[in-house]
Amino acid sequence: MHAIGAKLRPYHKKGKLIGTAVTVKTRPGDNLLVHKAIDLAEPGDVIVVDAGGDTTNAIVGEIMLRIAKRNGITGFIIDGAIRDTKAFAEGDFPVYAVGVTHRGPYKDGPGEINVPISIDGMCVNPGDLIIGDEDGIAVIPQENAEELLYKVKAQEVKESEIFESIENGTIDRSWIDETLQKRGCELESISKI
Numbered sequence: 183m184h185a186i187g188a189k190l191r192p193y194h195k196k197g198k199l200i201g202t203a204v205t206v207k208t209r210p211g212d213n214l215l216v217h218k219a220i221d222l223a224e225p226g227d228v229i230v231v232d233a234g235g236d237t238t239n240a241i242v243g244e245i246m247l248r249i250a251k252r253n254g255i256t257g258f259i260i261d262g263a264i265r266d267t268k269a270f271a272e273g274d275f276p277v278y279a280v281g282v283t284h285r286g287p288y289k290d291g292p293g294e295i296n297v298p299i300s301i302d303g304m305c306v307n308p309g310d311l312i313i314g315d316e317d318g319i320a321v322i323p324q325e326n327a328e329e330l331l332y333k334v335k336a337q338e339v340k341e342s343e344i345f346e347s348i349e350n351g352t353i354d355r356s357w358i359d360e361t362l363q364k365r366g367c368e369l370e371s372i373s374k375i
Contacts, residue, residue, distance in 0.1 A: 186319040189235070189302040190259065190278040193267050197274035199314030201228035201256035203306055203321070208232070208293035210262065211239030211285075213246070215293030220246065222295065225254025228312040232299035233262030237281035239288065240265035251275050259312065259319060261301045276314055 204227045206219045211233070219229050229250065233241050242250075242258055244266035250258065257276035264270065264279040265286070280302075296308040304321060306312075311322040322330055347353040359369060 186259070186278075186302050186304045186306075186321060188318065189280055190261065190319065191280075192276065192278050192314070192316060193264060193270045193282075194273065194276045195271050197257075197276050199228060199257040199259075199276035199278075199312060199319070201226050201312055203228055203230045203308055203310040203312050204295070205297060205299045205306055205308050206231045206293060206295055207297055207299050208241070209288075209291075210234040210236030211241075211288050212290055212293065213241045213287040214289045214291045215295055216241055216246070217289070219295050220250050220253060220255065223250075223253060223255050227255055228257050228259060229255060230259045230299065230301060230306050230312065231261060232301055232306075233260060235261050235280050235302070237263040237283055239263065239285045240283050241279075241287055242277070243286075244269035247273070247275055247277070257312075257314065259301060259314070278314060278319055 204219050204223045206215050206229065208215050208231060216229065216231055223229060231241055241260045241262045242264050247269055260279040262279065263281045263283040264277060265282060265284055267282055270277045298305055298307050306321050307323065309324045311324065311327045313320045362369060
């Protein structure tokens with residue numbers, strides 16, 4: 183599993199992102215191949231666009247949002263700019279981007295669809311599982327998805343048990359003092375404020 187860097191931020195207020203990556207490599211500010219990717223994508227896919235991180239021209243806006251949503255696409259990840267942010271903010275269609283601009287895109291190409299791309303320094307391949315929430319985006323290579331599912335379920339059980347122990351007052355915090363002692367910290371020198 184890989185995490186896409188903090189350069190991209192969510193522009194939607196609700197909705198979680200999950201789906202299979204359809205990747206697009208385009209020159210900065212051009213969305214011709216993004217339009218084609220929307221037409222080729224299957225329901226449940228996420229359009230992931232490497233536009234070089236450029237924010238001079240928007241790659242997607244409300245029109246493309248509406249078409250993508252109608253086609254069953256589950257979200258956009260744009261290493262570039264978007265526009266029409268009100269439409270994204272008021273809906274439940276997830277979009278992550280580097281920034282916003284009012285300037286429209288070029289529609290000249292060149293570009294490529296379903297090739298390995300780099301988003302904020304992280305490699306994304308066609309077919310990778312994409313998961314996003316308010317904290318960021320995770321990319322799970324297709325070959326690791328099943329194994330990771332078991333690990334995630336185990337972590338959910340563990341966290342559920344921790345939350346329950348917090349609620350009923352039985353949480354064990356002895357690990358803190360044990361760790362401090364192993365690191366040579368004198369606990370007597372730490373006082374309550």
